[in-house]
Amino acid sequence: MLLLPPTAPVLIYDTTLRDGAQGEDISLSVADKLSIFARLADFGADYIEGGWPGSNRKDAEFFAAAASSPAFPRLVAFGSTRRKSGEASSDPQVAALLAAGTESLCIVAKAHRWQVTDILSASPEENLAMIEDTVSFLSAAPNSKRVFVDLEHFFDGYKWDAGYSLACCRAAMEGGAASLVLCDTNGGTTPWEVAEITAAVVGEFPGVGVGVHCHNDMEMAVANSLAAVNAGANLVQGTINGIGERTGNANLVSIIPSLGLVMRRTLRCLPNLPQLTDLSRFVCEVANQQPRASQPFVGKSAHAHKGGLHVAAIQKNPYSYQFIDPADVGNRQRVLVSELSGRQNILRQVKEIGLGNEEEWAGGKASLILERVKALESIGFSFEGAPASVELMLLHAGGTYCSPFRVLDFSLIVQDTHLDSGSRVVEKQRRRFGINGADASQLQSGSVRATVNVRTVNPKILLPFPECELSADEDPVIERLDVSDGNGPVDALSAALRKGLEPSFPHLRGVTLKDFKVRILDDSAATSAAVRVLISMEEESSGKTWDTVGCDRNLISASMNALVDGYEYACIQHSSACALCEEPEAGMKLQMEKA
Ligand SMILES: CC(=O)SCCNC(=O)CCNC(=O)[C@H](O)C(C)(C)COP(=O)(O)OP(=O)(O)OC[C@H]1O[C@@H](n2cnc3c(N)ncnc32)[C@H](O)[C@@H]1OP(=O)(O)O
Numbered sequence: 001m002l003l004l005p006p007t008a009p010v011l012i013y014d015t016t017l018r019d020g021a022q023g024e025d026i027s028l029s030v031a032d033k034l035s036i037f038a039r040l041a042d043f044g045a046d047y048i049e050g051g052w053p054g055s056n057r058k059d060a061e062f063f064a065a066a067a068s069s070p071a072f073p074r075l076v077a078f079g080s081t082r083r084k085s086g087e088a089s090s091d092p093q094v095a096a097l098l099a100a101g102t103e104s105l106c107i108v109a110k111a112h113r114w115q116v117t118d119i120l121s122a123s124p125e126e127n128l129a130m131i132e133d134t135v136s137f138l139s140a141a142p143n144s145k146r147v148f149v150d151l152e153h154f155f156d157g158y159k160w161d162a163g164y165s166l167a168c169c170r171a172a173m174e175g176g177a178a179s180l181v182l183c184d185t186n187g188g189t190t191p192w193e194v195a196e197i198t199a200a201v202v203g204e205f206p207g208v209g210v211g212v213h214c215h216n217d218m219e220m221a222v223a224n225s226l227a228a229v230n231a232g233a234n235l236v237q238g239t240i241n242g243i244g245e246r247t248g249n250a251n252l253v254s255i256i257p258s259l260g261l262v263m264r265r266t267l268r269c270l271p272n273l274p275q276l277t278d279l280s281r282f283v284c285e286v287a288n289q290q291p292r293a294s295q296p297f298v299g300k301s302a303h304a305h306k307g308g309l310h311v312a313a314i315q316k317n318p319y320s321y322q323f324i325d326p327a328d329v330g331n332r333q334r335v336l337v338s339e340l341s342g343r344q345n346i347l348r349q350v351k352e353i354g355l356g357n358e359e360e361w362a363g364g365k366a367s368l369i370l371e372r373v374k375a376l377e378s379i380g381f382s383f384e385g386a387p388a389s390v391e392l393m394l395l396h397a398g399g400t401y402c403s404p405f406r407v408l409d410f411s412l413i414v415q416d417t418h419l420d421s422g423s424r425v426v427e428k429q430r431r432r433f434g435i436n437g438a439d440a441s442q443l444q445s446g447s448v449r450a451t452v453n454v455r456t457v458n459p460k461i462l463l464p465f466p467e468c469e470l471s472a473d474e475d476p477v478i479e480r481l482d483v484s485d486g487n488g489p490v491d492a493l494s495a496a497l498r499k500g501l502e503p504s505f506p507h508l509r510g511v512t513l514k515d516f517k518v519r520i521l522d523d524s525a526a527t528s529a530a531v532r533v534l535i536s537m538e539e540e541s542s543g544k545t546w547d548t549v550g551c552d553r554n555l556i557s558a559s560m561n562a563l564v565d566g567y568e569y570a571c572i573q574h575s576s577a578c579a580l581c582e583e584p585e586a587g588m589k590l591q592m593e594k595a
């Protein structure tokens with residue numbers, strides 16, 4: 001039987017700054033912690049565990065620095081029970097906890113008989129005394145208003161000796177604990193065990209706040225947290241993106257929308273749910289983690305539809321293949337184009353780009369593009385990671401669009417002149433690194449020079465240049481031959497192409513090549529295999545990024561194709577309006593056709 005009515009509020013207790021920081025490769029500076037704390041407070045987390053002030057200087061400094069924040073009352077300092085055979089009043093770690101000055105404190109206490117005797121090497125009775133003494137000492141301190149007790153190994157302990165684990169709860173309550181937090185410390189408990197045990201604790205301590213803290217070792221941390229709430233828990237501990245010790249903690253980014261949108265529980269942060277995606281990405285950024293595309297709710301792929309049947313259905317009703325509106329969590333629906341697409345995938349893109357003439361597209365053009373996509377994917381292209389290339393393919397097929405430039409030819413010279421005759425090239429190159437002090441700059445050997453011949457629109461006929469009138473000897477289309485050196489072939493080609501384009505499209509100066517990925521498609525064919533190149537570019541001023549694809553047996557040609565798409569997409573991001581014509585694209589087409 002549930003103690004709390006189904007709509008009862010659930011408290012969100014974030015431990016990103018404490019348990020999250022226990023994740024491998026996560027190291028947060030005081031400034032990082034302060035920035036995450038501020039975001040969590042804005043988002044509406046009820047409690048924010050800031051760290052363990054008795055553990056290290058950085059955590060102690062964090063609490064001192066956070067004291068001036070208006071959200072300080074929601075900050076929780078974490079520590080443990082006093083050491084065995086000591087007193088809470090003289091335990092330095094307990095003192096550090098109080099020195100943090102927070103209204104809320106949290107202590108970890110062992111709640112598994114075997115862990116107490118064999119790991120803590122204390123008697124079961126001593127452990128109970130450690131819990132009660134520490135909680136009552138902390139609760140009696142002038143500023144501390146609430147003490148959470150994290151009952152470590154609780155579920156395993158309950159299965160081992162339920163009477164003892166419940167005695168730990170009782171000791172905490174007698175000390176004055178505000179909430180009993182049941183922990184699946186090793187992450188090996190199933191959701192049905194969590195539900196049964198939580199219900200038993202809720203039944204044993206009616207009216208007492210019961211929380212849950214789960215680890216993800218069986219990938220059950222979210223399910224276990226929700227099961228505990230369903231069984232009567234009213235507080236969930238977890239971290240943003242599920243970072244934490246070993247395989248991580250319960251992921252609040254999944255728990256919060258599940259509680260709010262599916263289980264219909266009242267949450268303080270619910271009105272801010274549309275900030276969830278931003279919050280998740282912000283924490284990734286600060287914690288130096290790559291956002292996971294498949295992350296539920298907030299990942300890039302979380303609402304991306306690929307299968308043709310799915311896309312056809314969501315055009316009729318988005319809920320045919322999604323259970324929430326992505327905007328509820330600050331994310332967006334996406335439709336991918338690939339060999340698994342149907343006509344509706346193409347028509348949806350046509351609509352999104354705003355190509356117009358949708359009837360003509362539905363009447364046959366969409367099928368032609370679909371066939372082209374399938375044919376190209378069968379020889380190695382992949383369009384789902386390159387939506388800008390798809391958009392350009394559609395624009396070109398649209399009939400009114402004309403490329404802002406054309407590459408007429410290009411060449412590359414790769415030269416390494418520092419090689420001794422008779423020495424193997426690789427050995428000579430490796431020797432350059434020396435034994436000590438090799439650094440990345442030494443990875444550059446030889447030189448690369450690219451030449452690109454590009455035809456583009458004379459900048460004089462492009463806005464914002466006012467002089468539309470070209471003199472008789474001026475051509476509306478110019479051809480430029482540009483040469484550039486680079487760190488590698490792609491860098492050199494990219495630089496030479498930009499040189500040719502920048503006079504007509506000055507905004508390209510703010511565009512950078514962000515990522516370059518090469519995939520060998522048939523590795524058994526070794527150097528004769530086809531290669532696929534995916535390129536990401538970013539416009540600094542808007543932060544907009546786009547991805548393009550190229551495929552060829554020749555790595556350089558594949559790269560050049562992806563680069564050309566990337567720069568073409570960049571050129572059309574801003575008005576390249578032709579001053580000779582009201583319609584920019586048609587005007588451009590006219591000029592290019594004249595040439
Ligand atoms: C389940 C969890 O995630 S709990 C949080 C875990 N987080 C962390 O450990 C991060 C912060 N930790 C630290 O900075 C350090 O480990 C400290 C400061 C806490 C302890 O470091 P040290 O004082 O050097 O302890 P040391 O590494 O020698 O051993 C740990 C001690 O803690 C004791 N201990 C472990 N759990 C508890 C507990 N719940 N209550 C009291 N003491 C405990 C151990 O028995 C051991 O003491 P012993 O050697 O006397 O038996």
Ligand SMILES: CC(C)C(=O)C(=O)O
Nearest residue numbers: 108150152183185213
């Ligand atoms: C301290 C507690 C909450 C913990 O991290 C665990 O038991 O996993």
